[in-house]
Amino acid sequence: MNNEQTIEKLKQMRLTAMAQLHQQHVRDNGSPDITADEYLALLTDHQWEDRQNRKIQRLLKQAGFAQSANLAEVKHDQQRNLDRNMFARLGTLDFMARKENIILTGASGTGKSYLAQALGHQACMMEHRAIYANTARLLKKLKLCKVDGTYLKELDKLLKTDLLILDDFGLQSFDNHAREAMMDIIDDRYNKASTIIASQIPVSAWYDIIGESTIADAILDRIVNSSHRLDLKGESLRKGILKND
Structure with a gap:
């Protein structure tokens, strides 16, 4: 031959x-x-x-990332309240092995989305499946999925994702459909896969945003108690540079 x-x-x-x-x-x-x-x-x-x-x-x-982000370009600054050692440990993705979550809070422009997507990028580089989603758009999509009968299929897709990133959490108050969908997402993934939530809203205000005390309690109990929390400070990183948060 x-x-x-x-x-x-x-x-x-x-x-x-x-x-x-x-x-x-x-x-x-x-x-x-x-x-x-x-x-x-x-x-x-x-x-x-x-x-x-x-x-x-x-x-x-x-994964559908909104921007190109990677761990090597993360800027660690005391004024941002971003501890280099802590974030380096998160960058090893050990939190995913332990099925833990991450909550990133801070004002608009402090880099929450970038950090979340940098971790998501690292997860993909380590051959894990990740999905990045704007929370409000995802919940609207799931509402439509209930109408066309694909809701359970979409939930299964989210469950099988190793790392789910929910950005801009809490910018809109939850209606009944949003509460039920969020409960389904968080409950399905609890102790099975990791979720990163980025929000301008402090965690203390999430209860009122979610509404309906029983569901809010259940969602927050599953999210907050198993999460690493980073509360970013400082001025907007967008000053002089147009970037996504």
Whole structure:
């Protein structure tokens, strides 16, 4: 079997990266110093790395992040009340292994969304599934899902997500549909998967925003008691630079 046939068969088996490297190797007349075992290992590693990279890119796309954020660019500042060591520990994603949550609060522009999405980006890089969502839009979507019969399917999707990021939590008061949907989300994920909530509203005011004492108690009990809490301070980071919070 000649090299062209080998390359074609590799492509048909969806080993594209391996086929491309072998094709380049043939074009360059190979390397006389490499053994057959070393060459096979080289091809295999190249295909493996390509597959992992494509998986990560797919996870990042599916997450639906609103902005590009990563841990390396996080600015730690005492004025922001962001402890470097604490956030570095969160960046290891051990909180996800323990099924814990994170609550990020602070005024508009203090970087809550960026920190949440930086952790989400890291989760994708570690091959975890993440979803980023504006809370109000997600709850409206779930309301429509009840109408078209896809509500349980959408809840199952959220449950199977390793890290759910709910941004701008509490900017709108909850109606009955929103309360029930939020209760379903939090109850399904409790002790099973991690959730990050970012909000301009202090946690002390969430009870009134959610409304209906029984459901509010149940939601907050599941969220707050299992959460790492970061309350960001300082001036808006948007000054002079137009960025999403």
